[in-house]
Amino acid sequence: MKNLFLFISVILSFTLTIQFQCPLNSNLQPIDGAFADPEFCGVYYHCISGTPFPQQCPPGLFFTVSLTNCEYSTCVEPEEAECPGGNSTLIVKNQDFRQCSTEPDEVMSFEEPCYMKNSDCDGKMNGTYPNNNDCRQYYHCYNGLSWPQQCPDGYFFSPSLNVRDCTTKMCVTIEESECPMPGGWSEWSSWSDCDPSCGDGLRTRTRSCTNPPPMNGGEDCPGNSVDIDLCFNPPCGVVKEPAFMVSMRSDDVIRAGIIRWQRINHNRGNVFNILTNSLRINETGFYYGSLTFSIRRTTSFQVSSRGSAVSHFLHRFTRDSTAAYSESLTRAGTKLYTTINSPRYDAIRFSLITGSPEGSETSWTGFRYETNNVFYVASTTSILGREKLIAFNSVLTLRGLARQSPERLTVSTDGWYFVNLGSGFSSRSPGLLSFVINDHATRPEYSLGRKSSNYVGESQGSRGFIVRLNANDQIGVKLIDGTSRSNSGALTYMTGFKITATSDKPAFFSYSSVSQSITTRRKLAFDTVVLDVSSGWSTIDNTYKVAVSGLYYIEISVGVFPQSQSVVEVVVNNDVMLGMRYLSTTHNAYDVKSRGGLLQVQEGDSISIETSNPAYSDELKLTSFTLFYISS
Numbered sequence: 001m002k003n004l005f006l007f008i009s010v011i012l013s014f015t016l017t018i019q020f021q022c023p024l025n026s027n028l029q030p031i032d033g034a035f036a037d038p039e040f041c042g043v044y045y046h047c048i049s050g051t052p053f054p055q056q057c058p059p060g061l062f063f064t065v066s067l068t069n070c071e072y073s074t075c076v077e078p079e080e081a082e083c084p085g086g087n088s089t090l091i092v093k094n095q096d097f098r099q100c101s102t103e104p105d106e107v108m109s110f111e112e113p114c115y116m117k118n119s120d121c122d123g124k125m126n127g128t129y130p131n132n133n134d135c136r137q138y139y140h141c142y143n144g145l146s147w148p149q150q151c152p153d154g155y156f157f158s159p160s161l162n163v164r165d166c167t168t169k170m171c172v173t174i175e176e177s178e179c180p181m182p183g184g185w186s187e188w189s190s191w192s193d194c195d196p197s198c199g200d201g202l203r204t205r206t207r208s209c210t211n212p213p214p215m216n217g218g219e220d221c222p223g224n225s226v227d228i229d230l231c232f233n234p235p236c237g238v239v240k241e242p243a244f245m246v247s248m249r250s251d252d253v254i255r256a257g258i259i260r261w262q263r264i265n266h267n268r269g270n271v272f273n274i275l276t277n278s279l280r281i282n283e284t285g286f287y288y289g290s291l292t293f294s295i296r297r298t299t300s301f302q303v304s305s306r307g308s309a310v311s312h313f314l315h316r317f318t319r320d321s322t323a324a325y326s327e328s329l330t331r332a333g334t335k336l337y338t339t340i341n342s343p344r345y346d347a348i349r350f351s352l353i354t355g356s357p358e359g360s361e362t363s364w365t366g367f368r369y370e371t372n373n374v375f376y377v378a379s380t381t382s383i384l385g386r387e388k389l390i391a392f393n394s395v396l397t398l399r400g401l402a403r404q405s406p407e408r409l410t411v412s413t414d415g416w417y418f419v420n421l422g423s424g425f426s427s428r429s430p431g432l433l434s435f436v437i438n439d440h441a442t443r444p445e446y447s448l449g450r451k452s453s454n455y456v457g458e459s460q461g462s463r464g465f466i467v468r469l470n471a472n473d474q475i476g477v478k479l480i481d482g483t484s485r486s487n488s489g490a491l492t493y494m495t496g497f498k499i500t501a502t503s504d505k506p507a508f509f510s511y512s513s514v515s516q517s518i519t520t521r522r523k524l525a526f527d528t529v530v531l532d533v534s535s536g537w538s539t540i541d542n543t544y545k546v547a548v549s550g551l552y553y554i555e556i557s558v559g560v561f562p563q564s565q566s567v568v569e570v571v572v573n574n575d576v577m578l579g580m581r582y583l584s585t586t587h588n589a590y591d592v593k594s595r596g597g598l599l600q601v602q603e604g605d606s607i608s609i610e611t612s613n614p615a616y617s618d619e620l621k622l623t624s625f626t627l628f629y630i631s632s
Contacts, residue, residue, distance in 0.1 A: 022047035135179030194231035243367035248355025278344035294361035313489025359579020373400030378490035424491030559622030
């Protein structure tokens with residue numbers, strides 16, 4: 001009803017000569033149900049635990065339960081009723097009943113019955129109908145007019161007829177009614193600490209739709225489960241390089257529009273603008289960015305970068321609504337930003353995301369890096385086949401390297417390079433790609449792929465690593481087998497930059513050459529070390545010991561087994577700092593999952609990668625650990 005006004009019928013045109021008594025059964029226990037008044041035929045009572053609650057039929061109608069062709073009615077024409085009382089004509093059809101008020105702010109008077117002129121009864125036969133917006137309420141339809149009524153407090157309209165004794169219940173408990181009931185919010189939690197610990201930050205509080213939870217298919221609570229507030233800590237002091245990491249503190253629903261991040265993990269140089277959820281570029285330079293979305297259930301989503309000349313997407317679309325599936329998806333890029341840029345990410349589609357204060361499973365990370373050798377190239381078209389070099393038809397960033405052809409870049413300076421590969425994957429199609437140098441054989445430790453051929457939908461993946469390149473090397477990406485899917489959002493790409501790897505700016509890259517069968521929580525082992533400037537890796541306890549205090553970028557990649565689940569976490573001194581999730585009941589072969597993030601660590605800290613689930617590697621060497629120093 002557009003304006004729902006209820007009335008509790010009070011009989012004003014007469015005075016009841018007797019006080020109604022609810023009937024009793026053979027054990028002298030009160031019978032619940034709806035019963036006619038013995039004197040006045042237009043009056044009836046809801047009997048609840050022996051207490052009568054009076055109601056009244058529309059003028060001129062008498063109370064009699066009628067069920068014809070599944071049309072339920074409790075108020076009928078006098079000739080259809082067997083009125084037992086002597087006052088059957090007391091309420092007549094021409095009695096003057098007022099119309100219910102339609103003023104939303106007017107206090108409703110319940111001292112006399114009213115009717116409503118609206119469309120609730122259009123096209124309906126005379127009868128008794130539920131209010132589809134509120135299960136406590138119902139209305140009698142008579143000649144196109146609705147006569148609103150309400151069950152006693154705590155009871156809901158769900159009529160039932162006992163054919164043995166021809167008694168009826170109109171109002172029952174919530175358990176009996178199976179009424180769709182909307183959920184209600186719990187109280188807000190206390191505010192979280194202000195993150196980060198210095199500079200401008202954010203604090204959050206949460207609530208849950210559990211007071212009560214939705215019942216019988218009722219609506220979820222309207223509004224947000226997370227409240228975000230600005231907060232301020234003392235300044236961070238001198239900052240050499242702008243860097244930031246923002247994340248989701250809890251599970252949430254992301255709707256179309258600017259993504260509102262819940263937590264600021266790091267914000268060096270106040271590069272992240274809290275008010276606009278975008279970057280505030282005060283220092284021009286090359287900025288590397290990594291976005292990780294952890295998705296709950298079988299939801300599709302698309303996220304697009306904004307605030308620069310070229311946008312790129314993180315994309316997932318699933319057509320299988322029955323499979324148990326959740327995963328972390330990551331993509332990266334390196335762009336030249338100036339003070340006129342205000343980069344941000346927008347959600348294009350609704351999605352259900354996962355986050356936590358410890359794991360920051362959904363996050364956006366970025367930092368400026370001083371380098372004269374940087375590249376970011378992408379393909380905007382899909383490619384299918386075997387042993388094909390991918391043609392990167394879009395150049396987003398290029399300095400210190402030359403574009404030899406759409407398939408190859410030529411390196412100008414020797415050194416260690418951090419590289420990140422990304423690709424889109426098509427529905428029901430595997431895809432395996434590898435970074436190649438000088439058209440030599442593919443290097444498994446630099447590969448990316450999804451072997452599964454029965455995933456119903458489109459997805460995306462990436463992987464980061466550190467590789468030694470020499471001047472005049474030609475680099476590219478080869479599609480070894482399957483499909484690499486892309487579009488205008490640059491799903492398939494290659495990005496990277498030359499890093500400084502010295503004793504005062506450590507860098508580390510290692511991988512596992514064999515799969516690891518894990519059933520209880522333990523540290524992942526990385527048996528092949530490609531680069532370890534500070535000799536920080538210990539094969540005895542599978543930890544990396546920090547030699548130089550500072551801010552580091554870390555990236556982990558893990559091969560996951562078919563039809564399995566995996567929770568992988570970055571742990572610093574027994575504290576979980578980053579997390580990554582995967583659950584699939586449908587994939588019939590391996591997949592690769594990765595994520596990146598920032599760590600502020602001190603000399604002597606221990607970093608390990610821990611999980612309770614198996615890690616797939618074998619000949620593809622899909623499980624790896626990358627770490628390099630950014631600034632003090």
